[in-house]
Amino acid sequence: xxxxxxxxxxxxxxxxxxxxxxxxxxxxxxxxxxxxxxxxxxxxxxxxxxxxxxxxxxxxxxxxxxxxxxxxxxxxxxxxxxxxxxxxxxxxxxxxxxxxxxxxxxxxxxxxxxxxxxxxxxxxxxxxxxxxxxxxxxxxxxxxxxxxxxxxxxxxxxxxxxxxxxxxxxxxxxxxxxxxxxxxxxxxxxxxxxxxxxxxxxxxxxxxxxxxxxxxxxxxxxxxxxxxxxxxxxxxxxxxxxxxxxxxxxxxxxxxxxxxxxxxxxxxxxxxxxxxxxxxxxxxxxxx
Amino acid sequence: xxxxxxxxxxxxxxxxxxxxxxxxxxxxxxxxxxxxxxxxxxxxxxxxxxxxxxxxxxxxxxxxxxxxxxxxxxxxxxxxxxxxxxxxxxxxxxxxxxxxxxxxxxxxxxxxxxxxxxxxxxxxxxxxxxxxxxxxxxxxxxxxxxxxxxxxxxxxxxxxxxxxxxxxxxxxxxxxxxxxxxxxxxxxxxxxxxxxxxxxxxxxxxxxxxxxxxxxxxxxxxxxxxxxxxxxxxxxxxxx
Numbered sequence: 001x002x003x004x005x006x007x008x009x010x011x012x013x014x015x016x017x018x019x020x021x022x023x024x025x026x027x028x029x030x031x032x033x034x035x036x037x038x039x040x041x042x043x044x045x046x047x048x049x050x051x052x053x054x055x056x057x058x059x060x061x062x063x064x065x066x067x068x069x070x071x072x073x074x075x076x077x078x079x080x081x082x083x084x085x086x087x088x089x090x091x092x093x094x095x096x097x098x099x100x101x102x103x104x105x106x107x108x109x110x111x112x113x114x115x116x117x118x119x120x121x122x123x124x125x126x127x128x129x130x131x132x133x134x135x136x137x138x139x140x141x142x143x144x145x146x147x148x149x150x151x152x153x154x155x156x157x158x159x160x161x162x163x164x165x166x167x168x169x170x171x172x173x174x175x176x177x178x179x180x181x182x183x184x185x186x187x188x189x190x191x192x193x194x195x196x197x198x199x200x201x202x203x204x205x206x207x208x209x210x211x212x213x214x215x216x217x218x219x220x221x222x223x224x225x226x227x228x229x230x231x232x233x234x235x236x237x238x239x240x241x242x243x244x245x246x247x248x249x250x251x252x253x254x255x256x257x258x259x260x261x262x263x264x265x266x267x268x269x270x271x272x273x274x275x276x277x278x279x280x281x282x283x284x285x286x287x288x
Numbered sequence: 289x290x291x292x293x294x295x296x297x298x299x300x301x302x303x304x305x306x307x308x309x310x311x312x313x314x315x316x317x318x319x320x321x322x323x324x325x326x327x328x329x330x331x332x333x334x335x336x337x338x339x340x341x342x343x344x345x346x347x348x349x350x351x352x353x354x355x356x357x358x359x360x361x362x363x364x365x366x367x368x369x370x371x372x373x374x375x376x377x378x379x380x381x382x383x384x385x386x387x388x389x390x391x392x393x394x395x396x397x398x399x400x401x402x403x404x405x406x407x408x409x410x411x412x413x414x415x416x417x418x419x420x421x422x423x424x425x426x427x428x429x430x431x432x433x434x435x436x437x438x439x440x441x442x443x444x445x446x447x448x449x450x451x452x453x454x455x456x457x458x459x460x461x462x463x464x465x466x467x468x469x470x471x472x473x474x475x476x477x478x479x480x481x482x483x484x485x486x487x488x489x490x491x492x493x494x495x496x497x498x499x500x501x502x503x504x505x506x507x508x509x510x511x512x513x514x515x516x517x518x519x520x521x522x523x524x525x526x527x528x
Contacts (some may be wrong), residue, residue: 002393198377201339202438203366204394207357 006212007219008186018220021184025274026231027223028173029267033232034265035166042159048250049155054123055132055147058116063141063160068117071139075121078135080128085120092117116143174274181220181278182285185213189286196287210283217279221271229264234262289315289477290336292444295345297331297501306342307330307501315445318472320488321481323498329481330374332498333448335436336479337369338362349446351363367395370439370476372449376431378423378438385410385419388438395442405441413437413467436467440476447471449480453487462488 011018059068068086075084089097092115100106123129123138129147136145189196196209236255244253290313297306306328313319321329334340337348338354347354352436354365378387385406392402410416413433418426426434432452439447449468453461465487472478482488488495 067343195379198379199390199394201337201366201371201373201377202391202394203363205363208394 003208003211003215007215008217010192010212011219012175014188014191017184017188021181021220022224022227024177024180025221025271026227027224028170028177028274029225029228029271030231031166031173031228032170032267032270033229033263035162035170036266037232037255038234039163039166040259042155042162044252045247045250046159048154048252053134054126054129055121055145057119057121057136057139057142058144058146059118059141060143061116062119067141068119071141072134075119075132075136079124080123080125081121083122087118087120088165089113089115089117113288118266177224178274178278178281181217181275182281185217185279185282186286188216189213189282206287210287213283213287214276214279217277217282218272218275221273221275221278222268223268225271226264229260229267233260233263289313289317289350290479291348292332292335293346293348294480295335295342296345297328297335297340299345304501306498307333309345309498309501309503311496311503311506312379315477316472316475318469318478318491318493319480320491320493320495321479321498322483322485322488322495323504324485326500327498328381328501329498330450331501333371333479333481335446337366337371363394367391367442368445369445370442371443372432372435372439372447372452374450374454376423376435378431378435382421383420383422384415384426384434387423387434388441391438391441406437409437409441411442427460428456429463432456432460432464433467436464436471440471444476446477446479449478451482452480453482453484458486465491 053228057071072084072086087114093110093112096110096115097107119136121132123132133145133147136142200211201262240253240255291309292309295306295309296304298304305326309328309332321332323329323422331340336349336354338357341355345355349365349368352365357365361469379390382390388406388409389402392405392459397405407416407419410419415426415430415433416437418430418434423431423434436447438451439449447468452464452468456464461484468478468480469491492509494509495505495507496503497507
């Protein structure tokens, strides 16, 4: 408890140094928060596309229901297929109306006759999409086949690139913040050299002297992590309405509170590790 | 209680602060260490608290050779020896109470017991009313008392005082010496390094004289009549 009080006094007596340490940590954790949100979000988007009916076969308007049922049955029997759903012209109209409910002009122009019925087939694995699509294309009653393999692949490559850039940025920022914090704490140790010497002569153990500096580093880390997380979270909440209209039917937003709290806890753990590491570097360097 | 055997301390520059010093101080003794500046008085005290280690020789505290103790045991040694430093070494941004409380905090003593102990010591050295003041607000004599209080807070077996009367007027110096005598009377071994010839000549205590790092004289306590007789023969006294 005394170490905490001493650490707090160290911070109170040199507020600008403390502010610099907190801000560099905040920057690091802002980057960690943003990249975590982007990475997890894009993974969820990919998972969404992978779990959705990935191949849609639109039937010709003159396709007979018996032929459609036969094709549906043959798809259901395939090992590559996870699920099959038939969307009738009426169902298609309902979906169309739901998607365009804010645009009465579009609603007036469309009837169920001009919308084709379709078969939505979801695959067990993304690699199974092509054979399923080929098999559907070969059917004489199918006019067009579309599937999201390309979308998923593009998204995957973007996510991978983003993840790599994110990790690189986070690593660089973490290393920079550790060195800056170690320098700030080292500077504080140098300022208190006389006081430390007196404490040693008065029977202080090494850990009695070290603890407040270690706690100081941890405290900078935690406060910086909290503000970095707070800025990213507020930004995400603020951007949610815009992102929701961009993402359409992908159920990603709003982000649940437990995810944000989980991210905060994870960042606190990283902050404690970074704070301890930087303080330890300073203590080893300046308090031999 | 304290035993030095052939202790030599040579610095990196080649200068020797102590040369082949051998002496013993018994438990409960009051010993003056005198000598001109640079004679090795402060070095001797610093060696006793392991603030530096001798180049050669051994220093025993009881049966413990303190030159051989590991770094982790130094804090334990320093709890057994109270020190009044020449420059006092008070923490200027802490009150007198906090300064004296510091060693007890380091030892993780119960807060309530520690506060009681500090209050008791402050009353003992006569600066109880100044406990909430900062060091800059105290006079030289009061600061010296505060430093003694801090040195005594662990009830140490040994009290080392480095020039505790330096920069003090005669009256205050005598008050400090009286305080050290009282502490000695309670059983604490007191080793006082000083230049103050008045004090040394007036008290009938053992006097160790150092010169250029070597033991020049080791005079045992004598009675007033003996001292007077000696002073008639040699009016300059011990220290000149």
